[in-house]
Amino acid sequence: MATIQTNVLPKSYTLPSISNASIAGPSTRRLLPVGRALVSHLRLTIHHGHSFEAHDAHLEKERQKLEELQNSSGNGDDDLGVGDEPESAELLALDPKEWKKHDYYAVLGLSHLRYKATAEQIKIAHRKKVLKHHPDKKVTSTAPQSTSSLLSGVNLNTNDDAFFKCISKAHEVLTHPEKRRQYDSVDHELMDSQEDDPTPTTFSKSKKGLTDQEFFKTFNPIFERESRFSRKQPVPMLGDIDSSKEHVEGFYDFWYNFDSWRSFEWLDKEINEGSDNRDDKRYTEKKNKTERARRKKEDIARLRQLVDLTLSLDPRIKRIKQQEKEAREAKKAAKSAPASGAVTPQKSKAQEEAEKAKKEEEEKAAKADAKKAKAAAANAAKKARRAARAAEEGGAAS
């Protein structure tokens, strides 16, 4: 590496004595205002006070930042954060005939994004999977393992393109906006997590209230999950213990009037297309329709119940009520202490009264709201029960 090599020092050499030497005076030049080196030089002189150590430290920091940036964006290629997911054996063994039951996001390797995946990401993910699983590739990559000369050249694994079919199906569904909406409505992961949702009985059984932390830990993810169905975006979130009164009220207001796009066509029974019987078809169609409506109703009721439960357990509601009460008492105390009231004229009194009236009205309204909501929820539940019964009977009758 070192290209220069010096000769051996003569033995007779003695160090010369140096008498206070220094380099010749500098000359002034004007640099051309170009180049990365100039920026470095200016940083060195302006930011780092001519100190090479400080500059080196800065450069090192910059380099690390750059490295992090490169690492975060994957291996150079910009795949919009699709990444590579390991494919389990079950996933690869999926039966394309059972396509309705597949987890399409897992098939495309997007389980970490799910409903958040953008069209662009789906496209990239699909391309990646196709490159890996295309039947054309399989034939060459899996050489015949059979030692029998009779079977050589014959592709033994006839099920080779099964997973490719699954990929195609997943791509077809996820790139079609309507189909994707239907699929997202009944996403496996979502259904699973909904089963674990707390019901009023969960907490009444234990007979002890949740701590504040537990409350937020339980309900925050639930509302985050449900927010995807809102037609209105962005959706107000639960917030935290210190959220303002306006935020809390806004939150409940939004969720009691939740406008959901969720629908249940995906769970429809197959219409037997081959059948010539028109009546048969119509019957199934009708049943599917009622089933969809029932499910939708159930879903609304479920959400309503969830919000009710949250409201009843929300520690902030208690706090807000407490604060209001305190404010009222403070006012009362102020009224009953006329000594201090001498300075504050009647105007403030009138104000207080107005405020009080307003608050009372608000509370009344809130109470009425809650009552109405409960009634509605009960109603919905009743109806749902009735519908279920009817459906059962219908099923039995047919």
Place this chain on the structure above:
Amino acid sequence: MASSTQNGSADPSTEVSNLPDVVGINFGNSFASIAVFTKDGQAECIANEDGERQIACALSFFGEEMYIGSPAKAQLVKNSKNTIVGFRNHLGLKFSEISQSQSTTSAPIIQHPDIPDEPAYKVAILHPAPAPLPKSTTGTPAASSAPTPRSEPIPGERILTVSEVTTIFLKSLLQSAEDFLGKRVQGAVITVPPNFTDTQKDALEKAATDAGIKVYQLLEEPAAVAAVTTAEVWSSTLPADRTQLIVDVGSSSLSLSLLALREGLAHVLASTSLNSTGGDAIDAKLITFFATEFTKKTKTPLTVCSENPSTADARAEAKLRLAVEHTKRTVSASPGAATCSVESLKGGVDFTGTINRLRFDMLVRPIYDSIARSVSELLASANVDAHQVDEIVYVGGTTCLPGLDEHICLAGGFSDDINTPFSMGTVIGGGIGDPTTVLARGCALQAALIASLTDEDEELRKAFERGSELLEVNTISKTLGLVFPDDSGNEIGGTWIPLVPFGTTLPARRTATFDIGLSEESKRFAFELWEITESIQVEKIIPPKEETSDADDEEDEEEEDVEVKHKTITKESLLGAAEAEAALGIQVKGPSKDAGKWTTTVQATLVVTASGALELSVAEIGKDGVVVTVNVAAQQ
């Protein structure tokens, strides 16, 4: 049916494209070029809609149409009075400052009718016909007392100031760049010639702003070249510290700059510009050549490039001028015959002529000579010997001619191993050293650099403003280095290891790695820190007899001695010295001729602080290596 928001709207995790959306514009008097960043992260000169990388700075009006670029230049033949060329150099000048002497075939510059002392161009145009009457809704024509509007365009004239012409032209360049990138351009760096005054620069900046370009910086042409040559892509083999000569041959001017590059920092040692030499002179020679050929072949008299414009065949000359453009490019590209064909050159007679590279070089020798002479004069004025120049960089289409490169290298007296884009092989095929695109690419690089500055570097942006004081720096005036004494008895008494070359901006830090020879019995080594000056020693040798001159007859003086130049070093002052025992000496093993020698590898780092104090450390590479430091105080 479902809207796109229904499935959530996750933001993409990263930007879709991270190409810097900046453009570099080389705005010359005759040609312009634009460069942007392409997908592979390189600055590339791009073609406009006409497929031209060299976009002619011309604007032509014909009827209702406006032509920009090469189509406009072609109008010089038939529609020369409505064609505007060469407007860049008039930018920011007053009418009284523009010399009216040169006769042009293009639209003449006139006094603006309304604004005092403002140069302008007058062109004849057709205003578009007014729109026909609006159709009545009932279907039957409404009775109207108004006269029927004219359905033909109305002839008129348009007065354009130089600034307006520039704005129109720059807008078309910007449009081409945006079409290529597919997004809005955030900012641009534009070249200016070094002789532009501040008023002219202001005028250019204003014209660019009017065209919708955010100008990051107006970059002088040598600086734009330095932006490319200091970039890593330029060359991996050239030393970081070098003296560079920039030869910029425009169509009407020649500008030469001698730069000192010191690890990416560049400053001008000397520069000069001439308005007499350039590509136009070569055109004139070629046109005259082909005109004579035409007369010889067809017996049709043809006068071109004459002093008296009334006798010249202006149209034939314009046609030839367009045609030789192509001839020149062919000569640059291949040594074979280059054709020049013009249909109906004069009197309905077509012309096809050829010229090969040798003939071409002979023809334009006077221009080559004048360029080479200017180079020699510049070097003499800067007190730099031709052998001290490490690299020549060419700018402009004319410098694509290999004959010019050969002539400059030979006549300028440069050393044989000088680096030029031709010797490095970077001219052909749009390489990095392509003289026609280097300016635009430099601007694009610079624009990307300025765009990448973050908010914390706000102060640094000031350096890119005009006349910034941040660029005034102190440089060391003499080269510093180490001498490792030995018995070799050469002029400096040892091995010379240069560390900081003269002209390096302070503060500076340089590192060198090398092997030190040790003797077997004692591992002692010593070194001295010297300040030196480099010079060129000329030795005269009488050439061998058989080397008769195969130079051209035109060269009058026959040199009897061949001058051989050596680089020499003169010690100026001793700054420090130290000695130590090496701890990590190793013996070279194996069959090589160095076997049995003892060596150790050291790294020498010399820091010159802003005040001029020196901090030298020589350290053995490896664990537990010996470290020697020498400090020299700054001048009192």
